[in-house]
Amino acid sequence: MTTNASASDPVAEPWLVAGLGNPGPQYAANRHNVGFMVADLLASRMSGSFKTHRARAQVLEGRLGPPGPLGRRVILAKPMSFMNVSGGPVTALRDFYKLPVERIVAVHDELDIDYGTLRLKRGGGDNGHNGLRSITKSLGPDYHRVRFGVGRPPGRMGVADYVLRDFSPAERKELDYFVDRAADAVESLILDGLERAQSTYNS
Template structure:
């Protein structure tokens, strides 16, 4: 299935950066979805505001080249914890009348090498608690931009790994990779899934 492209008649898109609220989590690997959402908001020239309809921060605007090729987009950061993301996302979907196939979840992915992107539509949650909550609330038929963080070293537990900040070595390239992930979201929305996959599924 290919995402709609070339026309804005299908309604708005909802881009959800997954993460945990609070300054203590801000630089964690698990919060890379928030980092991409922040960059997308900056590109749209907007600032996050608390939603009156859901437990989330949202910014509304347009992404893509100005003109008929741009798309109306709501970027959101759920303010529940990761494992409760489905509630806020579903509330935003219903309020903005967004088709589930026009929802994009941006999240960290353990089974992909650091900085590598994988774009897909639907599928399993691979143990990711944010995706698990979203799928439980509204089914699996939404898009995912999977940001690779790699597996934990040695015998480190997964929960400890994802809730730690990116390492000093990783941070040297983090801004570049976050920027590329934001590009991938824009391409998915404006050009369709297949084109975006061919460009960004490295």
């Protein structure tokens, strides 16, 4: 397996993976909270549980990937601010762990991609996503993104109403599969590097 190694020690240098969403049970199944869903699945793969961090986030420190030297240290986070101020907790975690921006991954919903489709990239605009706008304002644009397609709202439904609604019954039939695939994409990005992950998941 190829690795995204640096000249220092790629195992010792952690990644910050921030799943974006809104805190509170009333938002848990919303389309806007798919980043939290992916983070929860990654936490189960890391065999750990989230703990409250002073950066206004739920955080889990552990490893992703195979055991031994090919595994990667990961700080998995769910910001406990609301989506449109996600930049505060993400920046506080960046500062606390002293991470370069290229080691930060945001997992988020994306309106302009069909439901369940993934797109991985580094940098770029926020495309109207308030969580990304907040992070970019604090960090600049050069972090990685795992974009989970939720599709456009039907008819004249407003964007806010659409993303703050639960996935439909038809969507929920495949949601677990798509969340699992998004978690795989995060692992591939960290273990294999962006280009190889894109070649596999940007389909």
